[in-house]
Amino acid sequence: MSFPKVNAVIVGAGAGGGIVAKELALAGLSVVLLERGDWARYDEHNDDELQSQRTPALGNPFGPDDRRHRRVFVYPNGSTRIVLPSEGAYSNNAGCIGGGTVSYGAMAWRFMPQDFRLRSTYGEVKDSTLEDWPISYDDLEPFYEKAEYEIGVAGDYTNNPFCGPRKKPFPMPAFPYNKEGRRIVETATRMGLHPFPIPMLRNSVPYNGRPACIHMRSCVGFACPVNAKAGTHNTVLPIALATGNCQLRTGCVAAEIIVDDRGHARGVRYFDSDNRAQEQPADLVMISASATETARLLLNSKSKLFPNGAGNNNDWVGHNLQGHCYVGAFGLIEEEVYEEAGPGATVGISDFNHGNPGLVGGGMLANEFIDLPYRFCDVRPPGEPRWGKAHKDFQRRYYKHVVRLIGPVQEIPNFSARVSVDPAVKDAWGIPVCRLSGTRHPYDLQGGEFLSKKAEAIIKETGATRVWRNGPSLWLSGGQHQAGTCRMGNDPKTSVTNRFGQVHQIDNLFIADGSLHVTNGGFNPVLTIMALAYWVSDYIKTGWKGSKFR
Template identity: 50%
Template sequence: MTDRPTPYEVIVVGAGAGGGVIAGVLAEAGKRVLLLERGGTLDLATTKRDHLRNQRLSAYGVNAGPSGSHPRVFVDWKTGEARTLAPWEDGYSNNAAGIGGGTAVYGAQAWRFHPLDFRMASTYGVPDGSSLADWPIGYGDLAPFYQRAEREIGVAGDASAMIHLPPYEAPYPMAPFPVSRQGETLRRGADALGWATITPPLAVNTEPYGGRPACIRCQHCIGFACPVDSKNGSHNTLIPRALASGRCDLVVGAMAERLETDQAGRILGVTFFDADGQRVSVRAEVVVLAGGAIETARLLLNSRSPAHPGGIGNGNDQVGRNLQGHYYPTAVGLFSDDLWDGLGPGPSTAVTRFGHGNEGVIGGAMLADDFVQTPIITWKRRRDPDLPFWGAEAKEWMRRNYRRVTDVKGPVQEIPSPDARVTIDPLVTDRWGIPVVRLSGATHPETVRTATFMLDRAVEWLGAAGAVKIWGTPPSLALSGGQHQAGTCRMGEEPKTSVTDRFCRVHGHDNLYVGDGSVHVTNGGFNPFLTIMALAYRTADHITNHW
């Protein structure tokens, strides 16, 4: 084992949305930071534009990692069958692995959570068998950090249109994107229903911003790296700033193995394998885990010692529980005229009225039109279900209707279950010999009820917009996670039911923090990356002020 002698003050494990923010803020505050990332650079040259292998459609592989050296074990909740999966297989719950994490290839919808998203248990009660709880903080605690993220990352939108939220403290730094042709069609349908519509806020430049150009509207936003660097994330904002400070070292190809502690259990640092396969141990005053809700839980659980026989932070068997993501009930509509105008980046019309206050269900979701679909994704996900996947009739349908079909979908607020969880598999290891994750359980049945309600609303919207045929798949109980993974190290005041405190610090460890979606108590009815970043800014400020 190699010991790195450089005296770092902070080690950040994971260079994604949260880890990148924390590294940038701390380095600019004068801290000496080591940023560890298992992947590498995620730009157009490394991720390419392969329609068959990308983060949006991964049946044949992924373009932003991780590689096949990172298996996981998935347990079917209905049958109990355990399968070892590669990152591109269903059930893996993949997210990009590289500098910027998912922000390098995401769709960049930059929503704030609703105030009631932080008070779900108080608002709706706790369903039997669920672990639904309130956050220990509220919207007001995060509002200034939302604003900071919107300004420093760069978000385009219309703050005055966010009628579902309290008034913003300042406008977005950039104007919203124009409404697309399909968005205009959907707006006419929403008007007929009396539903207010807004343009989704996007972390994509509508004008030159932060030294990066405006979006060229190339249609390949989600699942791919931006060809002109106008899609904003930690990879082209906070991480470059951290490196420019001269106080942050970035190590790529670094696979974290375990946290190191002294005999009393105090966190000393991190042991990882470098790109050459050498085991390296490095120490720091503070460690921040930001590898995503699945890998962060894995690292804690794999850090067993006499002082922590069940893993660090797991004295109450909470690490890895409450795994969440988002259900995405989707209604597809076929129209008689062309909808697609050939312009990206994608969603231009959303409805937020169903986030809360829906009779008979818990929570809800934002609904919006979708990103531009590649032909193969349209073939797989939007094809008329009355047609086969092959043959002349199906091909003719694609030629005739590729521009006439669209869908409406939204990220449903999931009801967490303690049985939806991350544990360590007793048999399977990765290429470094590190025990891998075992994913098991399912979300709570109330999630399916809410998702079904939202699917009905999507169907209603498409019908009012003039769709001549509408279809969709009814939601069913399953384990969630994926690119919106959250919940496995939830924050709370009580260590018996949570892993971290209100400042994302692991209970019982004053120098160990979590900086990703793991800390989300609930995951909102919106895309979560802006909340991850807002929490990361808040956590970084806390570290700066206390260390």
């Protein structure tokens, strides 16, 4: 069945789609927002580590489910395996209203000015698709600020000399350091570094009608029981719905962007919560489904002018899949540094994001979120027994005695790391699934070695008695920080959208999510995804004329 036409249909109610829905609905456009998941409720999974989005041993609490979804993973040796959403190789983000912003750790980093022009800062890297963004930090600055104020960020950059210029301070004061954080701050300061409180999309004081954080140890990977953690589900989406201009349809799985023979997007074909095929016609189509699912949807949308998928005539859709390789160092320490105050990550160090001699890029370091007991089983120095009495002894002796510094390495884009569509395997609705293949760029090993050694040097200075590093690997990137598969650019031959997220050659088809990222920074990417969603929305609102775009 087909619904009446609306101005805009948006696929995905996560970090990007939630913001676009609010911006367009407030501007007076009629909006239908399609989301495959539903509202996430704290009560259903509470503080259960086995149903945390971080360790989903018994399935993803915030979706998608293992029953109806699957992907194909291609190993470096060419063998393939069908993987389920709760398995690591699936590269899941989340599938619920708010997307990853319901259960994330909520670090609110702006990328640095250099992150938008890596190629011109550092030059070419062999066998990579390293490129500058078509927009600058200055272009995005007002939209970073909007995200910080509308979603809500607590922070203080007094001691961070490396961040880009900002016009306004953070809307909320920073969170205090925890015990582990204080130890790292003392040490790093002594070493001439510049530690500062991690900016967080989490209320340090009551803000926007929601209360302050109550510091659950189960925070990252979980929903917040008091809504102190800010996502699109508890900030912009309620505003969008209150306008009366935005209809949210849950349990809806997009199958195809309808593109007519003249190359215009006409709407979206999807399956509703009763698995019935539906069509939603619209003046413009916005895809905000995450770097993996957005690419899949475009590739599954074949039409006369785009026989290889929407916007894919130059074969760039799905390539350059990035995420973050996390590296760092751990140390065992005499002092009990564990504090029953979640989420645990409190201190950031940005000294190593850029300006590292002989290295392209770098990365941020932060102390780690609280590891719950099951996850802690893998926090071990090399060679430590995995089981038996030695395992128990380690758990008992060190659970509250670990100092950790880890961080995301800025990845070098690799054309062969990609999302394609599997020729044979389909999901429960008969839609061809994502096929993930390739590896990280070999250069990332250099970045990872560098950053983990910097972390190791700091941890050694904290007084830890036994210190070990977690180094990099070439394993295909993606996961929660997935990005890069529909990069923006000025040259249609080497990008998928223009600088406003508008797909080349299909002027009423837009993208607003991590897919647009040309490079993915040495930081958690969510605030950049949010800022881009405001940036793309602003462009649409400015050019909107009645029922047509431009």
